[in-house]
Amino acid sequence: KNEVEQSPQNLTAQEGEFITINCSYSVGISALHWLQQHPGGGIVSLFMLSSGKKKHGRLIATINIQEKHSSLHITASHPRDSAVYICAVSDGSQGNLIFGKGTKLSVKP
Amino acid sequence: EADIYQTPRYLVIGTGKKITLECSQTMGHDKMYWYQQDPGMELHLIHYSYGVNSTEKGDLSSESTVSRIRTEHFPLTLESARPSHTSQYLCASSEPANYGYTFGSGTRLTVV
Numbered sequence: 490k491n492e493v494e495q496s497p498q499n500l501t502a503q504e505g506e507f508i509t510i511n512c513s514y515s516v517g518i519s520a521l522h523w524l525q526q527h528p529g530g531g532i533v534s535l536f537m538l539s540s541g542k543k544k545h546g547r548l549i550a551t552i553n554i555q556e557k558h559s560s561l562h563i564t565a566s567h568p569r570d571s572a573v574y575i576c577a578v579s580d581g582s583q584g585n586l587i588f589g590k591g592t593k594l595s596v597k598p
Numbered sequence: 599e600a601d602i603y604q605t606p607r608y609l610v611i612g613t614g615k616k617i618t619l620e621c622s623q624t625m626g627h628d629k630m631y632w633y634q635q636d637p638g639m640e641l642h643l644i645h646y647s648y649g650v651n652s653t654e655k656g657d658l659s660s661e662s663t664v665s666r667i668r669t670e671h672f673p674l675t676l677e678s679a680r681p682s683h684t685s686q687y688l689c690a691s692s693e694p695a696n697y698g699y700t701f702g703s704g705t706r707l708t709v710v
Binding site for chain 1: 629631635639640641642643646656657686688690698699700701702703704706
């Protein structure tokens with residue numbers, strides 16, 4: 490069993506829809522990261538969370554430490570949001586990132 | 599505007615050749631990382647460094663080696679490339695306490 494599980498693996502949405510991507514983890518963490526990877530391969534850090542909720546534009550990330558669960562929400566989705574969204578956690582020891590397999594999002598116009 | 603630079607962006611090379619993938623960052627971060635990512639798969643840590651003269655092996659065994667002579671520079675070397683080394687290699691650095699990761703654009707390596 491992977492230490493970081495994401496769902497769904499693939500997601501297709503129509504432009505304007507509200508999108509939720511889920512992440513569950515089984516290890517103790519110091520922080521949880523949401524990353525975005527476009528087809529070209531580069532990765533952009535969207536959020537880093539250790540508690541509560543953060544918002545940036547149309548993106549919202551939440552984390553529940555007790556339940557070891559985080560969600561990434563995209564409001565009013567747009568085709569340019571199409572990418573792979575990756576959940577990663579910093580473990581408590583060396584602090585290196587442990588990655589989920591990613592969620593491939595495709596937003597159709 | 600990228601603060602971490604990887605070159606080359608794409609590389610096709612013959613079996614047995616020696617290659618060095620370059621990674622430089624301008625943020626003064628002490629901790630740097632190399633990840634390997636096969637198509638459609640998750641990232642795996644192959645090397646990391648806590649700072650100058652520090653190098654550690656990651657979770658995924660790799661035949662590559664790294665060096666850290668300067669804070670800003672963390673090159674990865676393959677002494678003899680093989681087709682099994684075909685993959686994407688991503689470099690990253692992080693702020694103290696492992697917060698605030700910044701990733702490079704990656705090097706897509708194909709060994710023929």
